[in-house]
Amino acid sequence: MSSPSADNAIFDRDLLLQFRKRAFRRAVDGADFLLRRIADDLAFRLDTVERRFPLAVDLGGHTGLAAEAMLRSGKAGQILRLEQDAEFLRGPFASIVADDEFLPLKPGSVDLIVSLMALHATNDTPGAMVQIARALKPDGLFLAALAGSGTLGELRESLLQAEIELTGGASPRIFPFADVRDIGGLLQRAGFALPVTDVENMTVRYDSLFDLMADLRAMGMQNALRARSRRPVAKRLFMRAAEIYAERFSDPDGRIRATFSIIWLSGWAPHESQQKPLKPGSAKASLAEALRNVDKL
Template identity: 40%
Template sequence: MSSGVCLRVLRAAGASPAASSGSWSRVRLPADPRHAPRRGLSASGRGGTMNVFNREMKKQQKQWSASLQDGHQYDYLRDEVGGRVADRVYDIVRMFPLALDIGGGKSHIAEHLSKDVVERLFLTDVSEKTLKRSRRSEIPTHHVLADEEFLPFKENTFDLVVSSLSLHWINDLPGALRQIQQVLKPDGVFIGAMVGGETLYELRCSLQLAETEREGGFSPHVSPYTAVTDLGNLLGRAGFSMLTVDVDDVQVNYPGIIEVMTDLQGMGESNCAWNRKSMLHRDTILAAEAIYKEMYGNEDGSIPATFEILYMIGWKPHESQAKPAKRGSANVSFGDLSKISQPTNTNTS
């Protein structure tokens, strides 16, 4: 596991809709919880799977995002991460006859791939409007409306499965990874990227401090994320072998906190956790803005927002794959190796 190079992108002032809006007293998040289904156990019925995220609200957020006429201006993060996932596909010197992109959105991965690598592609997303706005690709692509939590494919179907910035909204991530492993052919590979770790810690901390000061307590406004230390274990439990996990920090600079929140909405990445607070008062936002700039602000007056991207690669086991030696089969001990590595004193007199 290694830390990647930090990417710095500057979102121009006035580029976001909220940057030029008039006076306001509060900001409402995209969907009203009164119209959402009740929280509880996952609809899958798998024993004890907690329903952390309102999947119907996430669908509505993505539908709204896809309906924006200028929605392309919010694709910068998905484009960047999609390109990095495609780079990992190219690192594997192999032709993939049939591939699956889970939560593929507007083909942010496929647009970086060629027919020399993938012959046919199935692109899925929970949002119909997002699928309709998929970009053209030279790879023959079949669009499938499907929830990432319930893949409608037979076992041993795909040679490659990819996913970019979608799995962090899954309620049952272990179950979703097991499904991915099942739809892969033996010796097939899964390459994915998801938001995790300390993503948006600047926004999270600023809002918590502001709410505590102005309202006497705070509510979560940023989604809970998977820790990188847990990801390898989850992949192993799902049945993957030859695991690789690494991390990249993507830092985006914004004019202010309103632009951060507006872009998250435009991406379809607003919080949809059941325990979120749907309203932010004007005084709280003004206080959060001041705290954000004081604690994290850049010299030019902009503020950074950090996205920690977790990349994962896992293979479906096959007899042709290299296997670790059996425990106890070594014929040299670490003690012997340490003796060999010690320098030998030479008398030069």
């Protein structure tokens, strides 16, 4: 499967890897709060699945938190971590170094694939999902979380307005996050059965825009867009953005709000045992008849 050309690619994946490795090395205490919350949600969601998965893959999680959550759930047998760089692969789990956009997994070889906060930074998300679907055994499960539209919307608006005021133009600084309906469509296009998506919005409060940006750096979430401006950023841009942020998105106590919109998605590799949708016209009672009965009440 070919990768998008440099002209079409959204993300500078090499730069993004540098950011993530720097964040991993520095490991600022508490900066992984978002991923820990999502990993806890993963363990809860796996608890609701009435089966066990002999071979599970933590795909591009960077911290091992997803693998640990799978282990805690008791629903996974052998757990394999797949990461872009060996530096992320500390810990007791079996591992492979590979690009999560080019999976080295054999078709029909894995029972469960989990991806936490990685798919939104792939240049070919549809292609990645197709590869994931292909790697699953029949009735295997794909479970993922990614940042969706609305994430960091306050920061996006503040930076955009500040740059327009100061320069008369603007360059992209925040990732273009997907809408939940688009993600649901991608699941279906990739061939998953029983696709499900839902959204959890989390609001985190900070003293200022600069504290939020410090957390984003500690998460490895800086601007890795290929279309980003290469010009040095003037300090006054961030100062003005901080003012706009405080004016528009602060609470009565003066602290600002930052939104993280997390899209959860799940899909199963098709299997004959799965519930099938009814064929058109196979219903035993018609809607028209039901409405006529309602009118008689």
